[in-house]
Amino acid sequence: MxxxxxxxxxxxxASLYLYSLSLYLPAVPRRRPPHPSAESQHVATAESEQPPDSSEEASRLKFPSDLEELRELAELLQFYKAEHTGYVLLLYCSAYxxxxxxxxxxxxLLNILAGAIFGPYQGLLLACVLTTVGSTICYLLSQAFGKRYIVNLFPDKVSMLQNKVEDNQDCLFFFLLFLRFFPMTPNWxxxxxxxxxxxxxxxxxxxVFIGLLPYNFICVQTGVMLSELSSLDDLFSWERLLQLLAIACVALLPGALIRRFSRRRLKLDERCPNGRGAEKKVQ
Known part of the structure; x- marks a missing residue:
């Protein structure tokens, strides 16, 4: 108890901290149209003199559940990042x-958001570091508070994983990499x-850092492309298709190497990557 x-x-x-952080948005000027017409210049000037509506912007700060919400959030954070990079970075890291x-x-979706806001290199670095740190915090929380509850809730899955870890003690690190590349159980x-x-x-x-690198790479590159697309037609251009092909090749190469190593060294069932073979064995 x-x-x-x-x-x-x-x-x-943690929830109180994140909620408080999302409420105290820094003050920024109102967004204006890129090329206001002569008739609307007076209206735009009047609006710019009004204080920004922080409550309206704060209501848009929520975890995205689909690509449309993701694009809206990315647009908002890109706007804030221009003048308040530190705040956007702190908010993103805290939420992740x-x-x-x-x-x-x-x-x-947060990995995709990293690519849309911070670009391909900084976004990938952030995604990898935050994934690793966040997973490690989850590890420590489970170690401190959740052992008994997890065993009671998932006895078969814990037993299966325990057996596989014991069977692969001589190459445990490569076994863990295999689980990240070809999950027989969800990452969480x-x-x-x-x-x-x-x-x-x-x-x-x-x-975690190495094994989820290809996955983070794909997500971040997707975010970069989404931030650059103006219409769906741009997605099917030759440039984008070749870029997608290159991303797929880079992401699949480490997995192919790990899979080849696993066939020689790791003790795994043939159907283990999707978990079906392992479940039948436990039953």
Whole structure:
């Protein structure tokens, strides 16, 4: 009971912090049309003299649930980033760590958002670092508060993962990389169950950073392209199609190498990557 109370207190404190951060938006000038006409110049000047409506902008700060909301949020944060880069960076990092630490689905949309706001290089670095740090926080929270509850809720999955970890102790790091490239269990469950099955935190940390790099790369590049598209026709241009092909090749190469290594060294069922073979074995 004490562990549950402690976890609830941590979630409440983190939620309060994130909510407070989203409320105190910095003051910025109102957005104007790029080329106002002569007739609208007087109206635009009058509007610019009015104080910005921070409450309206704050109401748009929420976790995106689809691509349309993602584009609106990216546009808003790009506008704020021009004058308040530190605030946007802090807000993004806080929101990402909140989702990742508490195993809340939707990190893929935040990875796409990173590419749209921060660009391909800074966005990829942010996505990789935040994914790794957030997953490690989830690992530590599970170790401190959730062991008993996770075992009670998912006994078969924990037992299956425990057996696989024991079978691959001699090449545990490559086994963890394999799980990230070809998940036999969701990433959020692996983050929570890792301390229960005695995976060292150093192996866990490095495997998350390296193993999710291709996935983060694809998401960030998608965000970069979405921020540059003006219409769906642009997506089917030869330049975009070749760019998508290059992204796919870069992302698939590490997975192909890990898969080839796994066939020789790792002890896995043939149907293990999608989890079906493992579930039948447990039953």
């Amino acid at each position: 004490r562990s549950l109370v402690g976890f609830v207190a941590v979630v409440a404190a 760590l909140y989702k990742q630490s508490f195993a809340i689905p939707g990190s893929s 469950f692996l983050n929570m169950s890792a301390p229960i099955v005695n995976i060292p935190i150093t192996y866990f940390f490095c495997s």
